[in-house]
Amino acid sequence: MTKTPEQRRMSRLRRLMAQQGVSAFLVTRREDVRYLTGFTGSAGSLLIASGRPCLITDFRYKLQAGLETEGVAVLIQKKDFFTALREVAERQGVASLWFDESALTVQEAKKLRKQGLAPKGHEDLIGALRRRKDERELSNIGLAVKRAEESFRELKQHIRPGATERELGLRLEYLMREKGSRKAAFDTIVASGANGAMPHAAVTDRRIKKGELVTFDFGAEANGYVSDITRTLCVGRPSVRQREIHELVLTAQAAAIRNARPGVSCKSVDDTAREIIKRAGHGRHFGHGTGHGIGLMVHEGPVLSQLSKDRVEKGMVFTIEPGVYIPRWGGVRIEDMVLVTEKGVKVLTTLPRELESLKSL
Secondary structure, three states, X not given: OOOOHHHHHHHHHHHHHHHOOOOOEXXXXXXXXXXXXXXXXXOOEEEEOOOOOEEEEOHHHHHHHHHHOOOOEEXXXXXXXXXXXXXXXXXXXXXXXXXXXXXXXXXXXXXXXXXXXXXXXEOOHHXXXXXXXXXXXXXXXXXXXXXHHHHHXXXXXXXXXXXEHHHHHHHHHHHHHHOOOOOOOOOOEEEEHHHHHOOOOOOOOOEOOOOEEEEEEEOOEEOOEEOOEXXXXXXXXXXXXXXXXXXXXXXXXXXXXXXXXXXXXXXXXXXXXXXXXXXXOOHHHOOOOOEEEOOXXXXXXXXXXXXXXXXXXXXXXXXXXXXXXXXXXXXXXXXXXXXXXXXXXXXXXXXXXXOOEOOOO
């Protein structure tokens, strides 16, 4: 019988558990549960031990869990999750229970102990698997990119002096949902003028003025997978300085893209972009990492930063997004998503990266 993608992932996880001496693993992060079972409900945890994997959820998802999963036992909790977990653990002879220490709270660990279980923190095993995307994941990511880019192209006709950041952000999110996105991948950023100096600026009622730079950071969703794209445009004719800063960021990004290939450290990719910006005198104006992995979560492994210990591997999908942010002036960020191939990376995003000047406004 042909295995589903989720069953193949479960097999890979079991092999990884065996290699690391993990006899029973509790999965609590929603995205991890979905990755391993296909279950999309908002409440559900998965116990993987010697027997059949068991999904524990509540009455609201009784029908949904049965429809969405295959090869997984489903237990509907009667009292609470921890009591149900103890029942499953007893049936499968589980005493020590490993968990992802980045996904379980101290309070939850205490509740496990009260049920007679011995919780043991462990590194993120499933996150290690999720870094390398399979064909179905890449298809969903590609669709999320398409929905975001088509929406942004339509939005451009509405970007004009007098428009507010808030109305443009809302319109972009509406367009993405109109094209099939269940939600925006994250809170859309529209940062105009001096607001562009804040990398994660919240949208405001500020009205865009002619001649200003506007940074749009946005993403769509497709079957749980998300995209993340940033473009900085000029509403009118850009000044010499605006062009210079944009060209600097574009040069740094292009160099980082060229350097990203299997085997190199993620830190070296970050170093490539950072050094170019630093040599131009703007090192202090680039304070975040150069990129991050993306998939079921907007931010997942690997991390491309000065502190990263990760290495680039074939099959990874991550962003490359250097920026320059100058207080009281504004900022520029250019963000694209790339897929790591055997020799380098393939850029998945297709929007123009050069500085677009909306001269007709």
